[in-house]
Amino acid sequence: MRIGLLGTGPWAQMAHAPALHAHGEVDFAGVWGRRTGPTEELAGTYGVRAYDDVDALLADVDAVAVALPPAVQADLAVRAARAGRHLLLDKPLAPTVRQARAVVDAVEEAGVASVVFFTTRFQSRTQAWVTEQAATDGWFTGRAQWLGAVFSEDGNPFATPWRREKGALWDVGPHALSVLLPALGDVRRVAAAAHGPGDTAHVVLDHVGGASSTLTLSLTAPPAAAGATVELRGTSGVAVLPESTENAVSALVRATDALLDAARTGRVHACDAGFALRVTEILAEAEALLDSGA
Template sequence: MRFGLVGTGYWARQTHGPGIQASGQELVGVWGRDPAKTAQVAQALGVRALGSYAELLDAVDAVTYAVPPDVQAPLALDAARAGKHLLLDKPVALDAAVARELRDAARASGSRAVVFFTARYTAETRSWLAELASIGGWRGSWTEWVVANQRPDSPYKDSPWRQREGALWDIGPHLLATLTAALGPVRSVVAVAGVGDAVHLTLVHDSGAVSTATLALWGPPAAYTWGMRVWGESGVSPAPPAATTADAALATAADELAATASDGVEHQLGLEFGVAVVELLVDAAAQLARGQCAAP
């Protein structure tokens, strides 16, 4: 499958570009809004710098996106309407109506999609989730993800969309993708605002399990933590630490997109799931905006 890369930032340079090249697919070229940056990334990857998005769409079978979600959505909509397959970053959009429009356009054209929730494409997470499924009897989970993106060595410290949207929209999708696989679909969410961009979530699953999570993207560096535990009749099972690099996970996602396009079936992490994640996040964001259950 011939891929085009949209984006020239850190995630494009370090994950999407190398990931496609590490897969069984072909990276044809790259396009970004800044021609100089596009040329630099293209040279580093050894591919063509494409002069326009239209030129990219004409040259490829599929597009991989490493741009902010509000930039990704309208571009992906054009690609879907053109029948191109989509490797989307999470979240697929910041608006539920836009996410549904993208899903419907892909469905109408026969375009297939996968959404890149990083951990869901790693061997260690898949092994853990398979173990949870084989044991059963899980009743809930606890997650504490406190990240300090403002630290000098963070590649995301100057990311405008992350500064604007915070933890809910950046790491919230990862939370939902993993917990849905561990405990079943999420039926409802209650969101409580904390200090800064911190958000505290209670998630009720269709299985009856209840998950709680504390998320902060711009938290105190001294409080940096990243942990998830599932509990139930067999005890407590912690999620494994990351062992797979992001570009290797992206390679898996690219190969699975090619397979699902060939088979003509919806991927379990396709746009149907991507829309469900956006709908839950929109609900949580609306609660925070209204000050519902807001922290004093």
């Protein structure tokens, strides 16, 4: 599979490009970015072609990996799918439900494969835990704390404009939901949402199986307080998400494996664009509650 990279920012440099370069079953074909200098620099690092026209890249590849802000990703994902290209996307899929649904529609109409990179779902230890809890009945409640210090540290490369606009709800909220939904089931409604310090959001979810969960999400936590915790409690006791020793590059290699498998077999991956759309719908409902103060 020939795969091109769309994006040249910190995530593309730290994760996507190294993962595509290291993967033994894909041909890392080239890079397109919104700025010429960074595109040429990143492409030169890996000895691949730098594209100044995204359609030219799409014409040369079988798939694209996207490392761009959500709104840009959504539009280009639709364009790539309509060109018949498989999609390795990042979370959140899009900043609005309308844009996310457009991606799903384009994927379904074109019959291409899609995988969305929810990091925890592609780290072997944490994914094994998610699979185990999804097969366990009787969960009563769940708690997820996903606390980052992106806006608490000077010079953090991930303090990007879209994260400042959308906040922790949209940046780390997808990670929390990607772990909770398989175990507790889909969300029937967002029961409550409230602001905390900085961009911190507290969200209460009512799940279709009867369980409830609470999320505390932040990108403005003190560095010493940063980290992620997920805890489930039910008839079988207490289960806590284990820490992973895998970095983002190895997780992205596994996500690329998943895309290859989906493209070859036609089987829909659990973290496809459809799942990412559902995550977007839940985030949008929580955002509406936060904006209303309800």
